[in-house]
Amino acid sequence: xxxxxxxxxxxxxxxxxxxxxxxxxxxxxxxxxxxxxxxxxxxxxxxxxxxxxxxxxxxxxxxxxxxxxxxxxxxxxxxxxxxxxxxxxxxxxxxxxxxxxxxxxxxxxxxxxxxxxxxxxxxxxxxxxxxxxxxxxxxxxxxxxxxxxxxxxxxxxxxxxxxxxxxxxxxxxxxxxxxxxxxxxxxxxxxxxxxxxxxxxxxxxxxxxxxxxxxxxxxxxxxxxxxxxxxxxxxxxxxxxxxxxxxxxxxxxxxxxxxxxxxxxxxxxxxxxxxxxxxxxxxxxxxxxxxxxxxxxxxxxxxxxxxxxxxxxxxxxxxxxxxxxxxx
Amino acid sequence: xxxxxxxxxxxxxxxxxxxxxxxxxxxxxxxxxxxxxxxxxxxxxxxxxxxxxxxxxxxxxxxxxxxxxxxxxxxxxxxxxxxxxxxxxxxxxxxxxxxxxxxxxxxxxxxxxxxxxxxxxxxxxxxxxxxxx
Numbered sequence: 001x002x003x004x005x006x007x008x009x010x011x012x013x014x015x016x017x018x019x020x021x022x023x024x025x026x027x028x029x030x031x032x033x034x035x036x037x038x039x040x041x042x043x044x045x046x047x048x049x050x051x052x053x054x055x056x057x058x059x060x061x062x063x064x065x066x067x068x069x070x071x072x073x074x075x076x077x078x079x080x081x082x083x084x085x086x087x088x089x090x091x092x093x094x095x096x097x098x099x100x101x102x103x104x105x106x107x108x109x110x111x112x113x114x115x116x117x118x119x120x121x122x123x124x125x126x127x128x129x130x131x132x133x134x135x136x137x138x139x140x141x142x143x144x145x146x147x148x149x150x151x152x153x154x155x156x157x158x159x160x161x162x163x164x165x166x167x168x169x170x171x172x173x174x175x176x177x178x179x180x181x182x183x184x185x186x187x188x189x190x191x192x193x194x195x196x197x198x199x200x201x202x203x204x205x206x207x208x209x210x211x212x213x214x215x216x217x218x219x220x221x222x223x224x225x226x227x228x229x230x231x232x233x234x235x236x237x238x239x240x241x242x243x244x245x246x247x248x249x250x251x252x253x254x255x256x257x258x259x260x261x262x263x264x265x266x267x268x269x270x271x272x273x274x275x276x277x278x279x280x281x282x283x284x285x286x287x288x289x290x291x292x293x294x295x296x297x298x299x300x301x302x303x304x305x306x307x308x309x310x311x312x313x314x315x316x317x318x319x320x321x322x323x324x325x326x327x328x
Numbered sequence: 329x330x331x332x333x334x335x336x337x338x339x340x341x342x343x344x345x346x347x348x349x350x351x352x353x354x355x356x357x358x359x360x361x362x363x364x365x366x367x368x369x370x371x372x373x374x375x376x377x378x379x380x381x382x383x384x385x386x387x388x389x390x391x392x393x394x395x396x397x398x399x400x401x402x403x404x405x406x407x408x409x410x411x412x413x414x415x416x417x418x419x420x421x422x423x424x425x426x427x428x429x430x431x432x433x434x435x436x437x438x439x440x441x442x443x444x445x446x447x448x449x450x451x452x453x454x455x456x457x458x459x460x461x
Binding site: 152161174178180181182184185187188203 | 357358359361363364368370372373403404409
């Protein structure tokens with residue numbers, strides 16, 4: 001099978017992976033447009049005949065519904081004319097389809113100019129990557145992930161009544177819904193690197209997700225091994241600090257390694273204490289806040305306590321005024 | 329919708345998002361996506377609505393919308409793992425909003441779309457409510 005460019009190859013391979021033999025590709029497919037003077041075809045070079053390259057994705061659950069995909073392998077962002085052109089193609093295909101219904105999708109990893117949004121929404125075309133007004137360009141790998149996520153989700157969505165998807169701007173919004181969150185993921189990866197990952201899946205995570213996960217959960221146990229620091233919380237949740245990396249989520253069997261001692265300190269000025277003393281203070285307390293200082297992570301706890309965790313040190317102190325009368 | 333959406337049923341009773349997602353999991357095809365980006369579930373036939381205006385989601389207090397409709401049926405619920413939220417006072421109500429919630433703001437004779445995180449004190453929404461902070 002021949003492809004006109006690398007983007008087309010990747011998109012087709014994803015469509016084939018998701019839709020199997022319901023995915024196809026056609027080059028120089030000829031469309032005849034009946035009303036060549038309508039605004040929808042104003043951008044065509046040679047109406048009333050138009051040649052297009054199209055990837056088609058179909059679904060076993062709804063054989064009469066297909067997605068027509070246009071790949072734009074551009075150096076710069078796609079223009080409204082690209083969206084208008086594909087809208088005319090989809091409209092023509094629907095008009096002469098003989099029973100099949102078509103949805104349109106334009107994939108352009110270099111993004112879309114902001115002027116494309118009103119055209120895409122009014123013509124009910126999905127666009128990947130989404131137009132969010134801030135980040136308009138995404139890495140090729142992210143664009144591929146968006147496309148695959150959309151196709152998988154659409155395949156499942158078609159198990160339910162879906163006539164509304166054919167009405168503007170529902171399919172446009174459906175595509176947006178499935179793809180808009182990638183910006184946050186990429187920004188989080190850029191901001192935190194691999195600082196936060198989820199146990200079990202290894203997915204990139206963030207400080208905000210960590211806070212949502214542990215807020216209100218009580219500390220059950222603290223273990224320190226040659227691998228790192230492992231803190232068990234209620235609801236079978238675990239927080240692990242391994243060097244600079246923080247892993248958290250549902251308990252997955254522990255951190256491994258051999259038990260070792262760790263420097264423990266109490267109060268703000270860091271007076272030495274035993275880990276048993278520290279455990280006696282914090283076990284059973286619930287998380288109320290958190291802070292990440294890069295080389296030090298802090299859990300705010302009930303009873304005005306603060307538990308600071310560093311790769312080679314634990315510290316506990318009470319945040320109650322006046323400090324000198326609330327020493328541990 | 330993104331982040332943690334505010335959902336109600338047709339009786340304006342608050343719907344717990346986590347409970348709703350658990351209900352959806354019993355029918356795997358409802359889980360449209362569940363991955364490192366977040367979760368998207370289909371709820372089009374489950375009597376789920378989202379608050380589109382600024383009225384109270386549980387009590388059904390009057391809507392600021394001229395049409396009087398401040399809830400809208402939801403087909404898909406998205407819970408992003410990376411969405412951020414902001415606190416804003418709009419009119420008399422202080423709300424937690426997903427940072428990329430879109431508001432329609434008056435700008436002279438025209439209207440602008442502004443994300444929640446970009447709302448500025450003094451802006452007037454299409455509904456006539458003022459952004460205080």
